[in-house]
Amino acid sequence: MNALRRSALWQLSRARMVMFLREPEAVFWVFVFPILLALALGIAFRNQGPQRSAVGVEQGPGAAAVERALAASPDLAVRVLAPDAARVALRRGAIAVLVRPAPAGPPVLIYDPTRPETRLAHLATVDALERAAGRTDPLAVRDDTRVRPGGRYIDFLLPGLIGLNLLGTGMWGIGFPIATARQQKLLKRMIATPMRKTDYLLAFLFARIFWLLLEVGALLLFGWLAFHVVVRGSWLAFTLVVLVGALAFSALGLLVASRAQTIEAVSGWMNAAMLPMWLLSGTFFPADRFPGAVQPLVQALPLTAANNALRAIMNEGAGLAATGWPLLLLAAWAAASFFAALKLFRWE
Amino acid sequence: MLEPSTAFPAALSCRGLVKRYGDVVAVDGLDLEVRPGECFGLLGPNGAGKTTTIEILEGLNRPDAGEVSVLGEAWGRGRDRALRQRLGIQLQETKLNDKLSVEETVTLFRSFYARGPAPLEVIRQVSLEEKRGAWVVKLSGGQRQRLSVACALVNQPEVLFLDEPTTGLDPQSRRQLWELIAGFRRGGGTVLLTTHYMDEAEKLCDRVAIVDHGKVIALGTPAELIALLGADHVVEFAVEGEPDTARLAALPGAGQVRREAAGWLLSLRTPHVTIPALLAELERQRLPLLSLTTHHATLEDVFMSLTGRTLRDGA
Numbered sequence A: 001m002n003a004l005r006r007s008a009l010w011q012l013s014r015a016r017m018v019m020f021l022r023e024p025e026a027v028f029w030v031f032v033f034p035i036l037l038a039l040a041l042g043i044a045f046r047n048q049g050p051q052r053s054a055v056g057v058e059q060g061p062g063a064a065a066v067e068r069a070l071a072a073s074p075d076l077a078v079r080v081l082a083p084d085a086a087r088v089a090l091r092r093g094a095i096a097v098l099v100r101p102a103p104a105g106p107p108v109l110i111y112d113p114t115r116p117e118t119r120l121a122h123l124a125t126v127d128a129l130e131r132a133a134g135r136t137d138p139l140a141v142r143d144d145t146r147v148r149p150g151g152r153y154i155d156f157l158l159p160g161l162i163g164l165n166l167l168g169t170g171m172w173g174i175g176f177p178i179a180t181a182r183q184q185k186l187l188k189r190m191i192a193t194p195m196r197k198t199d200y201l202l203a204f205l206f207a208r209i210f211w212l213l214l215e216v217g218a219l220l221l222f223g224w225l226a227f228h229v230v231v232r233g234s235w236l237a238f239t240l241v242v243l244v245g246a247l248a249f250s251a252l253g254l255l256v257a258s259r260a261q262t263i264e265a266v267s268g269w270m271n272a273a274m275l276p277m278w279l280l281s282g283t284f285f286p287a288d289r290f291p292g293a294v295q296p297l298v299q300a301l302p303l304t305a306a307n308n309a310l311r312a313i314m315n316e317g318a319g320l321a322a323t324g325w326p327l328l329l330l331a332a333w334a335a336a337s338f339f340a341a342l343k344l345f346r347w348e
Numbered sequence B: 001m002l003e004p005s006t007a008f009p010a011a012l013s014c015r016g017l018v019k020r021y022g023d024v025v026a027v028d029g030l031d032l033e034v035r036p037g038e039c040f041g042l043l044g045p046n047g048a049g050k051t052t053t054i055e056i057l058e059g060l061n062r063p064d065a066g067e068v069s070v071l072g073e074a075w076g077r078g079r080d081r082a083l084r085q086r087l088g089i090q091l092q093e094t095k096l097n098d099k100l101s102v103e104e105t106v107t108l109f110r111s112f113y114a115r116g117p118a119p120l121e122v123i124r125q126v127s128l129e130e131k132r133g134a135w136v137v138k139l140s141g142g143q144r145q146r147l148s149v150a151c152a153l154v155n156q157p158e159v160l161f162l163d164e165p166t167t168g169l170d171p172q173s174r175r176q177l178w179e180l181i182a183g184f185r186r187g188g189g190t191v192l193l194t195t196h197y198m199d200e201a202e203k204l205c206d207r208v209a210i211v212d213h214g215k216v217i218a219l220g221t222p223a224e225l226i227a228l229l230g231a232d233h234v235v236e237f238a239v240e241g242e243p244d245t246a247r248l249a250a251l252p253g254a255g256q257v258r259r260e261a262a263g264w265l266l267s268l269r270t271p272h273v274t275i276p277a278l279l280a281e282l283e284r285q286r287l288p289l290l291s292l293t294t295h296h297a298t299l300e301d302v303f304m305s306l307t308g309r310t311l312r313d314g315a
């Protein structure tokens, strides 16, 4: 134990770990911020049960009968309105469909067919009116409306937040201290000692794995306690994706900081590297929504690979076999960035 | 000047050192030899090439031309790490990690070396025991400088490099550092230091090289260099009007006369003879005296007489 404590690699790794924990800002962005984000978005987009569509009935003869017919539908909220008030409500979107009873024959439905929620209301209105007129269903389908586990927005979001956090800590947690040390001539001071340069860089990776346990653990625990988000698939696959992902983003951080002489320079490069992933990698909504032309780029980004793999494992119960491809892609990013960083790295 | 001794191999030596940065020639054919156990000072104005020279000797900077030998070894021959085990280095402008404590910092540096005293022992040497648990960010400038020296002492080095170790320190901290260096030398260590402070060089250094524009322009013990002036006192005076400097230089016991920002400097050997004669001469030239002070000649005066500039003028 004493020999270990005296070893340079242990001392360097330990120094990295404690320095990180002594930066209140770093601790906030790594631990507190993602949890606040998950909490806010998880509540904002929680499933609120089936929604009713608002429809209006224009006052006049026959209005009462129409109102009765519509009120029988569980999907509709009905109001009877004076003609002027009805027009205003329709224009403002307070009601999706306006039903104008006709003195003879079926009523007229007034609505704007270009909006999806309006068409939904229209369908439900027609259905309710037909039933009231005595329609019988030719095919009696049965409904099963229970919410499937893993299908909520928070289930989608949490793996994405883990991925985003891996990216953030990898970049900031490694790029920043290296650029600072270079600017303050600390790197030069370090190589004035017999310290092995590989020890210095390895210490970053060890410290990184230490924070990883803390940050991923904190997010998982929070997700479980607050929203019952669980890992349904293989824990081995989960651990591997998180580990290889962290290494890939750390290597990217190392690459970005390999030459930067100032904090400003390294911040600029980091944002340039992270921006495409923030935008395209599907942290907050699915990345498949981007047009086919950009999909090759989207799918090649390491954060996309990490997010997709984490979602498959956590929500779809995927195992190791199903995560082979994203793992390979992440490993390739890690290796390529690391070797490029070693080639480019400047100690002064 | 002393001839380089051939009986002892030099602790440090360099020959024909050249370093260029674009058009700037930072070091211009510089030769040095530092003997084992000696404290050697590099003295010179800003931009003279002191840091460049010392960093080339430390193996942190590559010269464009010239040869370097450190404890009989050369850099870049595959033995650099073994050589670094034997050196202690303090850089001119290193900022240590703010969020590590004094003890953590020293322990970290100690872990890079195979041999050396315990971290607490080194912390005691630089009188930072009371601050051992304090973060670097909470230290004063002088305490940080002492910590930086502590990091250079963790391996009980054979050669200690100090680049402006006392710049920005208060007189008491400077004195503490001087004592530290003296203690290190009692243990048989060799020191190469750079400084702007003449009194520091005179106090600490066995030999001094005055460097200007990347060249050594004078070399010797402080006493030898001062003897180059041919006078060991200096009178500074100011008068209304222009004195006839040829007549002043011809006064009994007088040496060189030089103009200075605030007046004139006259070096002289015998104050009790020359000063009355100077006063009489100024009277004769009808120049009212505004001020007059005297001091012992220092390396500052040597530098001025060699270059016509003061050390703090810059290059």
Ligand SMILES: Nc1ncnc2c1ncn2[C@@H]1O[C@H](COP(=O)(O)OP(=O)(O)OP(=O)(O)O)[C@@H](O)[C@H]1O
Pocket (backbone or CB within 6 Å): B021, B024, B025, B026, B044, B045, B046, B047, B048, B049, B050, B051, B052, B053, B092
């Ligand atoms: N990395 C560099 N790039 C370009 N020029 C440099 C570099 N380092 C030093 N110089 C130039 O080389 C010359 C010598 O610089 P050096 O730092 O060796 O001076 P110094 O004697 O240590 O000065 P000071 O007393 O101010 O520390 C200066 O003119 C400086 O501008």
Ligand SMILES: [Mg+2]
Pocket (backbone or CB within 6 Å): B050, B051, B052, B092, B163
């Ligand atoms: Mg310097």
